Amino acid sequence: MTEMVNEQNEKDVFVRAYTAMVLSRTFDKKIVMAQRQGRIGFYTPSIGQEATQVGLSMALDHDDVIFQYYRDVALMIHRGVPIEVILDQIMGNAEDESKGRQMPSHYTAKKYNFMSVQSPVATNLPLAVGAAYALRYQKKNTVVVATFGDGSTSTPDFHAAMNLAAVFNLPVIFLCENNGWAISLPTEKQTKVEISEKAAAYGMKGIKVDGNNFIETYKATMEAVERARSGKGPTLIDAISFRMGAHSTSDDPSKYRSQTVEEGSEKDPITVAEEQLKSLGYLNDSLIAKIKEESTKMVNDKFDIQEKIPAPVPSTMFDDVYAEKNWIIKEEEDDIL
Amino acid sequence: MTEMVNEQNEKDVFVRAYTAMVLSRTFDKKIVMAQRQGRIGFYTPSIGQEATQVGLSMALDHDDVIFQYYRDVALMIHRGVPIEVILDQIMGNAEDESKGRQMPSHYTAKKYNFMSVQSPVATNLPLAVGAAYALRYQKKNTVVVATFGDGSTSTPDFHAAMNLAAVFNLPVIFLCENNGWAISLPTEKQTKVEISEKAAAYGMKGIKVDGNNFIETYKATMEAVERARSGKGPTLIDAISFRMGAHSTSDDPSKYRSQTVEEGSEKDPITVAEEQLKSLGYLNDSLIAKIKEESTKMVNDKFDIQEKIPAPVPSTMFDDVYAEKNWIIKEEEDDIL
Amino acid sequence: MSTMNMVQALNSTLDHIMSGDNSVILLGEDIGKDGGVFRVTEGLQAKYGEERVIDTPLVELGIVGMSVGMSLMGVKAIPEIQFQDFIYTAFDQIINQMAKMRYRSGGGFTLPMVLRTPYGGGIKGGLYHSQSGEAYFAHTAGLVVVTPSNPYDAKGLLISSVESPDPVIFLEPKRLYRAAKIEVPDEDYRVKIGEAARPMEGDDLTIITYGAMVPTVLNTVKKNNLNADVLDLRTLLPMDVNAIISSAKKTGRVVIVHEAPRTLGMGAEISALISERAIEYLYAPILRVTGPDIPFPYRLEDYYMPGEARIMKAVKRVMEFR
Amino acid sequence: MSTMNMVQALNSTLDHIMSGDNSVILLGEDIGKDGGVFRVTEGLQAKYGEERVIDTPLVELGIVGMSVGMSLMGVKAIPEIQFQDFIYTAFDQIINQMAKMRYRSGGGFTLPMVLRTPYGGGIKGGLYHSQSGEAYFAHTAGLVVVTPSNPYDAKGLLISSVESPDPVIFLEPKRLYRAAKIEVPDEDYRVKIGEAARPMEGDDLTIITYGAMVPTVLNTVKKNNLNADVLDLRTLLPMDVNAIISSAKKTGRVVIVHEAPRTLGMGAEISALISERAIEYLYAPILRVTGPDIPFPYRLEDYYMPGEARIMKAVKRVMEFR
Numbered sequence A, B: 001m002t003e004m005v006n007e008q009n010e011k012d013v014f015v016r017a018y019t020a021m022v023l024s025r026t027f028d029k030k031i032v033m034a035q036r037q038g039r040i041g042f043y044t045p046s047i048g049q050e051a052t053q054v055g056l057s058m059a060l061d062h063d064d065v066i067f068q069y070y071r072d073v074a075l076m077i078h079r080g081v082p083i084e085v086i087l088d089q090i091m092g093n094a095e096d097e098s099k100g101r102q103m104p105s106h107y108t109a110k111k112y113n114f115m116s117v118q119s120p121v122a123t124n125l126p127l128a129v130g131a132a133y134a135l136r137y138q139k140k141n142t143v144v145v146a147t148f149g150d151g152s153t154s155t156p157d158f159h160a161a162m163n164l165a166a167v168f169n170l171p172v173i174f175l176c177e178n179n180g181w182a183i184s185l186p187t188e189k190q191t192k193v194e195i196s197e198k199a200a201a202y203g204m205k206g207i208k209v210d211g212n213n214f215i216e217t218y219k220a221t222m223e224a225v226e227r228a229r230s231g232k233g234p235t236l237i238d239a240i241s242f243r244m245g246a247h248s249t250s251d252d253p254s255k256y257r258s259q260t261v262e263e264g265s266e267k268d269p270i271t272v273a274e275e276q277l278k279s280l281g282y283l284n285d286s287l288i289a290k291i292k293e294e295s296t297k298m299v300n301d302k303f304d305i306q307e308k309i310p311a312p313v314p315s316t317m318f319d320d321v322y323a324e325k326n327w328i329i330k331e332e333e334d335d336i337l
Numbered sequence C, D: 001m002s003t004m005n006m007v008q009a010l011n012s013t014l015d016h017i018m019s020g021d022n023s024v025i026l027l028g029e030d031i032g033k034d035g036g037v038f039r040v041t042e043g044l045q046a047k048y049g050e051e052r053v054i055d056t057p058l059v060e061l062g063i064v065g066m067s068v069g070m071s072l073m074g075v076k077a078i079p080e081i082q083f084q085d086f087i088y089t090a091f092d093q094i095i096n097q098m099a100k101m102r103y104r105s106g107g108g109f110t111l112p113m114v115l116r117t118p119y120g121g122g123i124k125g126g127l128y129h130s131q132s133g134e135a136y137f138a139h140t141a142g143l144v145v146v147t148p149s150n151p152y153d154a155k156g157l158l159i160s161s162v163e164s165p166d167p168v169i170f171l172e173p174k175r176l177y178r179a180a181k182i183e184v185p186d187e188d189y190r191v192k193i194g195e196a197a198r199p200m201e202g203d204d205l206t207i208i209t210y211g212a213m214v215p216t217v218l219n220t221v222k223k224n225n226l227n228a229d230v231l232d233l234r235t236l237l238p239m240d241v242n243a244i245i246s247s248a249k250k251t252g253r254v255v256i257v258h259e260a261p262r263t264l265g266m267g268a269e270i271s272a273l274i275s276e277r278a279i280e281y282l283y284a285p286i287l288r289v290t291g292p293d294i295p296f297p298y299r300l301e302d303y304y305m306p307g308e309a310r311i312m313k314a315v316k317r318v319m320e321f322r
């Protein structure tokens, strides 16, 4: 979708957005649980950032290219990536697009124009800039998006990418999923200014938006998308939310923070969405219950199915280092297998 | 000198500043000529940046620590580094503080609290931040200065250093010697905004100053020094001048720019200083001629003397990799010598 | 004496060093309140304050660069890089500042700093939480590179590293962080930099290894009743050439085991040192059992890590070679 | 046929590649108007415009990162890093993005990019304009690393690199940029990646080298009338193991020459490959003649660079060994 929703389809669009948020939330909780049960190895939950991610996704076309980060399950779901694809990655099974090579949460979904997630944070940003340069050169009217966290604004790659995007006036959107924390460091200790203000240092438009509100995020992103498509250059969006969960399943936030946002509280983006959609008359309690129920069933069912997929066969680990195996890898494969 | 000059000594102070500028200019021209004659290997002239550097130096105490860059001859001269020390480095001779190891223009002058110049630009900036942290921790009331060019603001290290200095509220001054060019790239293509505006992205004070005017630069730096010493944190100073010479003796600016500033023109910082000091009644034409003459004689004489100092003895090249040579280096030394 | 795992040994040693020397400052991501993602710095910020145990913003090159600057001013900086995989964002600071400061300043400026970082596989970390980049550092003149394989050496090497006048890269094999508890003396002691350990002595062959592979090698040797000289290098730059060469001369058969990729891994240098100095003593090729030259895979990590089977295959080849 | 030095060969080949393929874009510092500090891209911006020959801001990680992103979208990016000494500021992008993209995306995303950079000493560049960092790259699975030693190979390797489906580090020995002019065919030809050259054949010993040391080795061999097999590796990852091993087996005496520091330099891997595969054919230790393990000194660079005297010392040792 590239233009603001009109009245006829607004209901569908918003309900679909809400459904994606719920599905993502359900998925998150399932995976965190599964990790505790030893059924998967690791996970970085999206909980609390669903509205940011869905709001972003709503503003994008299929052809737009996304350099996402490790916490973007709601974004992937809303964009149509099947739950199975996400599960396969998390399980690192034989059907995983990256062939079980990456740690959980490091997704790739080429068909949906999701690039491949790396761990070193923000190093996707210069790639997004290069991709935008190439796409403009090829006269495509696509937008490139990079997502990242608040902590990532301190990195070298953030600076490089922001400056290059501005200097070359490229169609890129830098969407900062500002969840208030970088593992144990609160954003106030990461930087002394609002992240949206950093845009000015590059001559770029900066927007601060309530990332708990999917409609607001959608609107802000639309503005950025329009700027990008009309050749007016890049935008930095600072979408403020809260990391409701742990940094990852390896993390214990009680060690470093007392502040929490409870599920269902008024700061929960899903609660915010429910209130908005109820007051617009698009949702009611029974519909909500139904959506949640279906999500739960779907996630549980798919988890059980995907869990049965075996690990990739060992020989696959020697593929794709190069287009063709060199003699070194062939020899090592022979030795190991 | 840590307080603004008062009326009694203003004349001395300003004339000393002017003298340093002239000496630096004379030195520069001598070295560029010597390079053409094959008497030295390489050089990055300061020409055009003398007022910036001297204005900075005037505001600093001996104990303040400077992480300078490769174009800071006027800064070193004003701070009292003997011409011999600078010549020894450029010649890489046996008396060079870095023992002939570094390319010309990569100075070290420990006694004067000048750190050692590296080539990768701006990578001195994080060091300055760490030094400031350490000095504050040690309860010293010193200020740390890092100098760098306009091109260097695009680097990872600039970003890292600016943010860290601001977050830790450290007594550092980032002095950008904005000479309009980074080799062949004009500042407008380096970044879309004024460099002083970049400070705001870190919550830091940013000052733009006429770097062709040593008095203005001095005042701006004093402001930054006072801020630093009183615990109010770092400052970015954008001192605007013009690179009147080539980037280095290996560079041919006619390939990429038509714009020039001629020596003696009204944009030459030395001309500016002469006019200022004449109108203050501190200088007249015959004094100026005398200063220039003495500079020329001094530079020529010292060059001839230092040029006779031989290269370091070969065995020195194996020293100082570590506190003590390890077996590898001992063995290699034995093999080579 | 206390019984400790490696994390505990490192933690108590850091505590001890900090309590005895005010000039020591730790810095890194999540090392303060959180105590480090592996808990190596647990409790130290509470004890020594935020000024000495600094939770930094997310910028490795800043962490290393600040540490260099601190060290120049007489502070002993002990930075932590959360995972060695991320150290490359600070690589220029390491190669061009940390390793070259003493040299380029003619010996005037020195950097007695210790950069700690967990490395290696074995914790299901995939491509970016499993790397063994030691060879990048060991190829870099100006650095000292060490890696302990047990809590005892961890303490002794850490004390030596902090006392070293040269900048040290202190690589912590994260797979061993909690792998074993052993007795660690309460008092100070040093494991000398540049000195390998010989945890087993034997005459038939030499197995040279370090870090996380040491227990794997020792178990293999025991289980298979090999009469092997096992060297645990402990220091990777400069390596203990005497220990390597004298053992190679004694046994004439050498197998090198490490987890990092083979090509230009430590094994290459060890092999080259031996064939330069002791080739006439050898009865067999010098073999390397290493991680393959591929990025580190997540799900199949067990195939990546050298284990008993691969070690024994190499051992048999060198023993049976004629 | 035209007579060209290496700079001219590279320049005309880039020109030719760009004229035939719209999807090729060059980017780097000062490569446009200025034509590159070594003039390798001279005239190309004037011919192909600012959009295809991009003068970038001063940020190596941005140059590499943008190139990765461009390549993902089907552009063939040929970034230049002005001096290899500065590449470490982009090291994470090289190690963790460029080298691992294909692998981590399960083969879905590929990066046919060529990163060019001048390296090595011999131009009085001191610590920071003389480094030979090839081993850092050759230790990194996922990269291809090549280096030509003459204008002919420069052209042939550059064409092969641009056609390679894998990311290539193209190391240009700057000391040879203008060292010699030779005949270079006007038409396209390829120097195969992974194939060493054998510029001289002989039976008494093997000298293995590459890059700027090739002329030094060849002159030494000629001047001293050595009956030597000389290998010019040309590709450093993956090396031509067959050429190395067959020559080592033939002569039984091997000397390796490179300018980079010895410890974990390419010589270490070459030596290890030989002693793994051909130790029983050797009559003498495998010797390395290399730069010492120190930063690169300015004034004394002639002592740093391996030359005839040091090569001959090693040759005598392997020839006289018993």
Ligand SMILES: Cc1ncc(C[n+]2csc(CCOP(=O)(O)OP(=O)(O)O)c2C)c(N)n1
Binding pocket: A071, A119, A120, A121, A148, A149, A150, A151, A152, A153, A177, A179, A181, A182, A183, A243, A247, C029, C058, C060, C082, C086, C089
């Ligand atoms: C370069 C780098 N350094 C350190 C890490 C370890 N690490 C993983 S996530 C993270 C915090 C990131 O915080 P933020 O950018 O705010 O994203 P969030 O996780 O909060 O969504 C850190 C330090 C990393 N992945 N990459």
Ligand SMILES: Cc1ncc(C[n+]2csc(CCOP(=O)(O)OP(=O)(O)O)c2C)c(N)n1
Binding pocket: B071, B119, B120, B121, B148, B149, B150, B151, B152, B153, B177, B179, B181, B182, B183, B243, B247, D029, D058, D060, D082, D086, D089
């Ligand atoms: C990291 C790095 N990249 C590239 C270079 C090569 N180089 C040397 S100076 C320079 C331009 C620097 O411009 P600026 O920062 O404006 O300083 P100026 O030379 O104009 O004083 C470049 C690109 C370098 N020294 N370091």
Ligand SMILES: [Mg+2]
Binding pocket: A149, A150, A151, A177, A178, A179, A180, A181, A182, A183
């Ligand atoms: Mg965050």
Ligand SMILES: [Mg+2]
Binding pocket: B149, B150, B151, B177, B178, B179, B180, B181, B182, B183, B243
């Ligand atoms: Mg400049």
